[in-house]
Amino acid sequence: MSEESAKNLKALREKIDDIDHKILTLISERANCAQQVAKVKKTFNADAFFYRPEREAQVLRSVMDSNQGPLNDEEMARLFREIMSACLALEQPIKVAYLGPEGTFTQAAALKHFGQSAISIPMSAIDEVFREVEAGAVNYGVVPVENSTEGVINHTLDSFIGSPLQICGEVELRIHHHLLIADTTKKDKISRIYSHAQSFAQCRKWLDSHYPHAERIAVNSNAEAAKRIKSEWHSAAIAGDMAAELYSLEKISEKIEDRPDNSTRFLIIGNQAVPASGDDKTSIVVAMRNQPGALHALLEPFHTHNVDLTRVETRPSTSGTWNYVFFIDFIGHIDNEDVSKVLVEVGRRASELKVLGSYPKGVL
Ligand SMILES: C=C(O[C@@H]1C=C(C(=O)O)C=C[C@H]1O)C(=O)O
Numbered sequence: 001m002s003e004e005s006a007k008n009l010k011a012l013r014e015k016i017d018d019i020d021h022k023i024l025t026l027i028s029e030r031a032n033c034a035q036q037v038a039k040v041k042k043t044f045n046a047d048a049f050f051y052r053p054e055r056e057a058q059v060l061r062s063v064m065d066s067n068q069g070p071l072n073d074e075e076m077a078r079l080f081r082e083i084m085s086a087c088l089a090l091e092q093p094i095k096v097a098y099l100g101p102e103g104t105f106t107q108a109a110a111l112k113h114f115g116q117s118a119i120s121i122p123m124s125a126i127d128e129v130f131r132e133v134e135a136g137a138v139n140y141g142v143v144p145v146e147n148s149t150e151g152v153i154n155h156t157l158d159s160f161i162g163s164p165l166q167i168c169g170e171v172e173l174r175i176h177h178h179l180l181i182a183d184t185t186k187k188d189k190i191s192r193i194y195s196h197a198q199s200f201a202q203c204r205k206w207l208d209s210h211y212p213h214a215e216r217i218a219v220n221s222n223a224e225a226a227k228r229i230k231s232e233w234h235s236a237a238i239a240g241d242m243a244a245e246l247y248s249l250e251k252i253s254e255k256i257e258d259r260p261d262n263s264t265r266f267l268i269i270g271n272q273a274v275p276a277s278g279d280d281k282t283s284i285v286v287a288m289r290n291q292p293g294a295l296h297a298l299l300e301p302f303h304t305h306n307v308d309l310t311r312v313e314t315r316p317s318t319s320g321t322w323n324y325v326f327f328i329d330f331i332g333h334i335d336n337e338d339v340s341k342v343l344v345e346v347g348r349r350a351s352e353l354k355v356l357g358s359y360p361k362g363v364l
Helices: 003-044 053-066 073-091 105-114 126-134 154-161 197-202 204-210 222-231 241-246 294-304 337-349
Strands: 095-099 119-123 140-147 166-174 178-181 192-195 215-218 235-239 250-253 263-270 280-288 309-316 324-331 352-360
Touching: 003 073, 053 073, 053 166, 053 352, 095 105, 095 126, 105 119, 105 140, 105 166, 105 241, 105 263, 119 126, 126 140, 126 154, 126 263, 140 154, 140 166, 154 280, 154 309, 154 324, 178 222, 178 241, 192 197, 192 222, 197 204, 197 215, 197 235, 222 235, 222 241, 235 241, 280 294, 280 337, 294 309, 294 324, 294 337, 337 352
Parallel strands: 095 119, 095 140, 166 352, 192 215, 192 235
Antiparallel strands: 140 263, 166 263, 178 235, 178 250, 280 324, 280 352, 309 324
């Protein structure tokens, strides 16, 4: 390196040191403010919710709006996501139950949504996540609800019917699957592949062309698949980055999902009604009597009041009153005038109507 370059480098590093010092001071100042907010919340109401999804969504959106680069908006928002997560942990370390085991995409979604300072606790089934939140053992739960390739996760929808919990947020995650092996696996002798049934479905074409003769064994989760192959020299697993890292596996083929836009939407469930953030969604479940034109009658008010539907799912009913059950997502918050008009009209036409929650649209 020339003397000139060395001098430049030194000057730039001094500048970075100076900036880091300023960032450090500012982050500490921000953390102090967050602690004061916690105090105000406590004086106001002893059972106050420290975590405010609508406020966090607003902070992240505003960061993305005012970002001038060179970091892209998402990258910048991710940094702020972690700063907020650490600030919130000062107020109260947030406990989140997720569909486990450790290393699943649901854990990745939980950490994407709440940041790395959240305490994430694995549960072995979706209804256990619901139960844990209902029992107050954790503050929130994270469950998968739909995949862009495979469709809806019925178990999650069904769990909402008998639950008092509300949806407090949503988070979308790009799902990349990899073919993984352990250090003892014989790469060219793979005769068995473990994964979750959904992941097999999402990688079907790739598997058919690359491993047509390998036995496919469906297990409870990708993380479980990753764990299994540690003791089998002829087996591979399909799982994501978190599981690969957790079990120190080698990726022999990356991003093997059939559709490059493969993504899963997860819901955050809690005991909290979330105020409007300015860009929200609402989810409802509606039961209709079995009569001609039921679906048309149900959807008409959305059309009349110009409320955008984002999803309509039908589930068979398990009881007499719930003849047809529709899960409907739409744009807007229950506090919006148009949305409340729609809900009044839908309520009149339905035999049952339950609002599952209004929550900020996923930001990251
Ligand atoms: C500081 C607050 O509490 C929490 C921390 C936030 C933050 O660090 O910006 C935002 C919302 C809350 O989850 C607040 O409500 O403003």
